[in-house]
Amino acid sequence: xxxxxxxxxxxxxxxxxxxxxxxxxxxxxxxxxxxxxxxxxxxxxxxxxxxxxxxxxxxxxxxxxxxxxxxxxxxxxxxxxxxxxxxxxxxxxxxxxxxxxxxxxxxxxxxxxxxxxxxxxxxxxxxxxxxxxxxxxxxxxxxxxxxxxxxxxxxxxxxxxxxxxxxxxxxxxxxxxxxxxxxxxxxxxxxxxxxxxxxxxxxxxxxxxxxxxxxxxxxxxxxxxxxxxxxxxxxxxxxxxxxxxxxxxxxxxxxxxxxxxxxxxxxxxxxxxxxxxxxxxxxxxxxxxxxxxxxxxxxxxxxxxxxxxxxxxxxxxxxxxxxxxxxxxxxxxxxxxxxxxxxxxxxx
Amino acid sequence: xxxxxxxxxxxxxxxxxxxxxxxxxxxxxxxxxxxxxxxxxxxxxxxxxxxxxxxxxxxxxxxxxxxxxxxxxxxxxxxxxxxxxxxxxxxxxxxxxxxxxxxxxxxxxxxxxxxxxxxxxxxxxxxxxxxxxxxxxxxxxxxxxxxxxxxxxxxxxxxxxxxxxxxxxxxxxxxxxxxxxxxxxxxxxxxxxxxxxxxxxxxxxxxxxxxxxxxxxxxxxxxxxxxxxxxxxxxxxxxxxxxxxxxxxxxxxxxxxxxxxxxxxxxxxxxxxxxxxxxxxxxxxxxxxxxxxxxxxxxxxxxxxxxxxxxxxxxxxxxxxxxxxxxxxxxxxxxxxxxxxxxxxxxx
DNA sequence: TATTGGCACTCGAGTTCGATGAGTGCTAAG
DNA sequence: CTTAGCACTCATCGAACTCGAGTGCCAATA
Numbered sequence: 001x002x003x004x005x006x007x008x009x010x011x012x013x014x015x016x017x018x019x020x021x022x023x024x025x026x027x028x029x030x031x032x033x034x035x036x037x038x039x040x041x042x043x044x045x046x047x048x049x050x051x052x053x054x055x056x057x058x059x060x061x062x063x064x065x066x067x068x069x070x071x072x073x074x075x076x077x078x079x080x081x082x083x084x085x086x087x088x089x090x091x092x093x094x095x096x097x098x099x100x101x102x103x104x105x106x107x108x109x110x111x112x113x114x115x116x117x118x119x120x121x122x123x124x125x126x127x128x129x130x131x132x133x134x135x136x137x138x139x140x141x142x143x144x145x146x147x148x149x150x151x152x153x154x155x156x157x158x159x160x161x162x163x164x165x166x167x168x169x170x171x172x173x174x175x176x177x178x179x180x181x182x183x184x185x186x187x188x189x190x191x192x193x194x195x196x197x198x199x200x201x202x203x204x205x206x207x208x209x210x211x212x213x214x215x216x217x218x219x220x221x222x223x224x225x226x227x228x229x230x231x232x233x234x235x236x237x238x239x240x241x242x243x244x245x246x247x248x249x250x251x252x253x254x255x256x257x258x259x260x261x262x263x264x265x266x267x268x269x270x271x272x273x274x275x276x277x278x279x280x281x282x283x284x285x286x287x288x289x290x291x292x293x294x295x296x297x298x299x300x301x302x303x304x305x306x307x308x309x310x311x312x313x314x315x316x317x318x319x320x321x322x323x324x325x326x327x328x329x330x331x332x333x334x335x336x337x338x339x340x341x342x343x344x345x346x347x348x
Numbered sequence: 349x350x351x352x353x354x355x356x357x358x359x360x361x362x363x364x365x366x367x368x369x370x371x372x373x374x375x376x377x378x379x380x381x382x383x384x385x386x387x388x389x390x391x392x393x394x395x396x397x398x399x400x401x402x403x404x405x406x407x408x409x410x411x412x413x414x415x416x417x418x419x420x421x422x423x424x425x426x427x428x429x430x431x432x433x434x435x436x437x438x439x440x441x442x443x444x445x446x447x448x449x450x451x452x453x454x455x456x457x458x459x460x461x462x463x464x465x466x467x468x469x470x471x472x473x474x475x476x477x478x479x480x481x482x483x484x485x486x487x488x489x490x491x492x493x494x495x496x497x498x499x500x501x502x503x504x505x506x507x508x509x510x511x512x513x514x515x516x517x518x519x520x521x522x523x524x525x526x527x528x529x530x531x532x533x534x535x536x537x538x539x540x541x542x543x544x545x546x547x548x549x550x551x552x553x554x555x556x557x558x559x560x561x562x563x564x565x566x567x568x569x570x571x572x573x574x575x576x577x578x579x580x581x582x583x584x585x586x587x588x589x590x591x592x593x594x595x596x597x598x599x600x601x602x603x604x605x606x607x608x609x610x611x612x613x614x615x616x617x618x619x620x621x622x623x624x625x626x627x628x629x630x631x632x633x634x635x636x637x638x639x640x641x642x643x644x645x646x647x648x649x650x651x652x653x654x655x656x657x658x659x660x661x662x663x664x665x666x667x668x669x670x671x672x673x674x675x676x677x678x679x680x681x682x683x684x685x686x687x688x689x690x691x692x693x694x695x696x
Numbered sequence: 697t698a699t700t701g702g703c704a705c706t707c708g709a710g711t712t713c714g715a716t717g718a719g720t721g722c723t724a725a726g
Numbered sequence: 727c728t729t730a731g732c733a734c735t736c737a738t739c740g741a742a743c744t745c746g747a748g749t750g751c752c753a754a755t756a
Contacts, residue, residue: 029748042700047749065707065748106514140492144504152508156492160500164510166454242612245605253601257593260608264590377719390729395720413719413736 006056006077012037013049014058015082018070022322025248027067072288075299075321079284086326088334092121100338107159110342111237114315114335119240122328124319126239129270131312134195134231136161141185143178143222151178153226158191167225173218181219198227234313236266247320249297262294273314277304280311282333286321297321301328303336307343315339354404354425360385361397362406363430366418370670373596375415420636423647423669427632434674436682440469448686455507458690459585462663462683467588470676472667477618478583479660482543484509489533491526491570499526501574506539515573521566529567546575582661584614595668597645610642621662625652628659630681634669645669649676651684655691663687 006014016036020028030050034043050068053059058074061067070078099117103109111128118126140156149172154164173181189197201223204216241263250256262268272292276285282303287295301323302316315336317328354362364384368376378398382391398416401407406422409415418426447465451457459476466474488504497520502512537545549571552564589611598604610616620640624633630651635643649671650664663684665676 027748031748043748044700044702044750045698048699051750061749063707064750065705065746067748139494140490142488142490142502144488146487146508150508152504152510154490154502154504154510156500156502160494160498160514162500162502162510162512166508242605242608245601245608251601253593253599253604256601256604257590260590260593375719379719391719392721392729392731393727396728399721409720411736412721413717413734415719 006053006058010049010053011082013046014053014070014074015078017050017053017059017068018074018078018082021069022324025322027062027069029067032067070321072286072321075286076289079286079325083326083329086330088330092331093334095121096335096338100342107157107343108161110339111235114339115237115239118315118317118331118335119243122317122319122323122331123240123243123246124317124323124328125241125243126317127269127315128237129273129314130235130237131307132232132234133163134198135193135307135310135312136163137193138186138190138197140190141226142182143173145173145175145178148172151222153222155226165226167222169221169225173222177215177218178222180215181222184215184219185223194227195231197223198231201227234270236270238263238266244298244318244320247322249320249322255294255296258294259298262292268292273300273302273316276300277302277314280304282329282336284325284329299323299325301325301332303332305336305343306340309344354401354406358397358401359430361394362401362418362422363426365398365401365407365416366422366426366430369417370672373670375410375417377415380415418669420634420669423634424637427634427673431674431677434678436678440679441682443469444683444686448690455505455691456509458687459583462687463585463587466663466665466679466683467591470665470667470671470679471588471591471594472665472671472676473589473591474587474665475617475663476585477621477662478585479655480580480582481511482546482579483541483655483658483660484511485541486534486538486545488538489574490530491521493521493523493526496520499570501570503574513574515570517569517573521570525563525566526570528563529570532563532567533571542575542579545571546579549575582618584618586611586614592646592666592668595670597668597670603642603644606642607646610640616640621648621650621664624648625650625662628652630677630684632673632677647671647673649673649680651680653684653691654688657692 013033016033017028020032020036030043030046033046033050034041037046050059053074054061054068057071058077059068060071062069096117099113100110103113111130114128115126118124120126136155137158138155139158139160142154142156144152144154146152146166149169151167151169151173152164153167154162156162185197189200192200201220205220205224241260244250244259245256250259272290276290277283280303282301285300285302287298287300297320298318299321300316300318302314304311305313305315307313316332319328361381364381365376368380368384378391378394381394381398382389385394398407401422402409402416405419406425407416408419410417444465447461448458451461459478462476463474466472468474484503485506486503487506487508490502490504492500492502494500494514497517499515499517499521500512501515502510504510533545537548540548549568553568553572589608592598592607593604598607620638624638625631628651630649633648633650635646635648645668646666647669648664648666650662652659653661653663655661664680667676
């Protein structure tokens with residue numbers, strides 16, 4: 001239905017316009033392109049093509065007598081087919097390697113430092129989404145009696161990440177019982193993911209034996225209570241949000257405010273990323289393709305990363321649609337691969 | 349040296365100017381004040397007084413033919429003596445009581461929710477600084493062996509706050525030894541603050557006995573290692589930062605960026621607050637009185653709060669100098685008292 | 697048929713100019 | 727000491743104008 005839109009020449013011109021616009025931030029006119037064109041096209045010819053590109057929705061004019069700027073559709077076409085793949089500068093690679101090697105064995109620190117690196121090297125917003133709780137691997141678990149019916153459960157992941165949750169129980173436990181329950185869980189289940197453990201506990205609960213063994217009963221009780229809560233919980237770490245303010249296209253304070261408000265709604269952003277990123281590999285999402293108006297004029301570059309073969313977290317960048325995609329893609333790609341390999345053949 | 353600055357009339361006029369400016373955001377002229385003055389002063393007289401106030405530095409003119417606006421010195425004088433103390437609206441009080449009672453027993457949650465309440469009720473930025481680690485009271489401690497020479501130490505506070513730290517040890521410990529060390533520490537020291545515990549461990553270390561008892565030795569070793577690190581660490585929780593963007597006086601994106609950058613430098617802000625708040629009671633700090641240029645046109649309203657009689661954390665607001673100080677003070681005062689009483693006769 | 701030179705046209709950005717009006721400082725009279 | 731009066735200042739606003747980059751269209755050309 002959409003008329004066959006683009007021949008080779010149009011494509012080249014579209015690309016030139018976009019590259020130029022990304023570079024300068026100014027609308028680009030036909031003369032500029034004509035001069036750049038190596039096959040010596042006249043500006044009039046370029047104008048004709050540009051008019052077509054405007055009609056098909058790849059370019060737009062801010063006003064009648066200005067040059068053209070890319071539309072979001074134009075950016076989409078560009079990132080989908082017109083990019084010159086670029087390799088990461090050795091300098092950047094060195095910085096990344098160096099920073100990551102220093103915290104390699106500490107998952108928690110890696111999650112702190114990665115968005116920082118991304119933000120620094122790109123001058124945009126860097127982010128990481130941690131894997132869901134479900135996939136963390138039990139190293140140690142501990143129940144602490146705080147009040148009569150309130151028990152604090154502390155969980156330690158294989159890589160040293162600590163999480164905890166208050167659970168309300170209906171019968172009172174002595175601390176000694178809680179200790180025993182914790183020890184039992186560690187002995188029985190250390191090395192399994194929380195998802196697996198949950199499944200086993202459910203199975204145990206079904207067994208008759210559980211009805212009689214007091215220890216087992218409390219183990220099952222406490223364990224399922226801990227595990228029933230948000231198994232999908234994931235943390236989003238954002239860094240370098242203030243970089244956005246450097247770009248003149250976001251000078252409007254009201255838009256900016258709304259943007260920063262969505263930055264604070266982390267779970268919303270996580271869902272968004274999740275929805276956009278089912279397949280492996282780096283992807284670009286143009287802000288207008290989401291349903292969140294606050295992301296107008298913004299683009300996401302994101303890639304899932306793997307922990308133990310399983311795809312589980314996301315790492316990426318957020319910047320204005322007018323960003324150097326090649327560089328951003330190279331950066332995110334490299335980091336996600338590095339992260340996956342760090343987490344998959346772990347030194348733990 | 350500074351000429352006796354202000355008689356009763358000047359004071360009244362200063363106050364009227366400030367109140368009016370806070371209300372409208374517009375420079376206020378002599379006519380406006382003359383009309384408000386109940387003793388029927390003419391605008392010319394008011395002008396004379398205003399000229400004096402400008403000379404003494406309490407007021408300023410944005411340009412020759414505009415009204416006057418308060419200087420920071422003017423605000424200082426105002427908050428120090430001219431405020432009509434105002435009591436918190438019962439509505440607000442109800443909201444606070446309700447929100448806090450729902451999380452009363454959970455210190456961690458209280459620290460999350462308090463800046464939110466402050467921010468919501470004031471439309472400014474709300475914050476809390478948590479008490480330093482040193483003052484938390486031991487409930488439970490646990491060492492988990494992660495790698496040969498890396499031990500994770502998990503600490504649970506009396507009120508259920510969990511903190512943890514990786515420690516590097518030079519000899520290898522078996523998990524069983526670590527368990528014993530943890531149990532020993534809990535039995536011996538539960539109920540004491542970390543500061544006290546540290547002192548006791550130092551004392552133990554000095555005793556000969558420690559040299560021979562293997563358990564004691566590792567306890568002392570691990571315990572001091574954990575405790576030696578940042579005893580003064582405190583967390584700053586900020587909420588509602590985007591509210592700042594609503595005020596027209598911060599329309600400049602560059603200033604805003606710098607401000608948000610200082611928001612991210614939390615430890616810097618903590619130090620700042622600390623320096624300004626030695627005495628108990630609510631205090632107002634005008635931004636220009638600090639040495640941080642990013643706080644220009646901003647004011648802090650802050651109060652320390654007490655945990656177990658000891659003054660230890662800070663709670664407050666951050667907003668434009670042009671804020672309703674009476675309301676802000678009432679709000680912060682009430683919350684800090686409430687918080688102190690919640691934390692001082694604890695239900696734990 | 698595709699390309700191109702030429703030309704009229706559009707429109708934003710920047711500048712100047714004058715009117716408006718709020719608000720001042722000063723002075724002289726009460 | 728107060729105040730009426732008056733000249734003065736200056737930001738803001740809008741109208742009128744210029745400038746120039748860039749366009750769309752058309753007729754001539756290869």
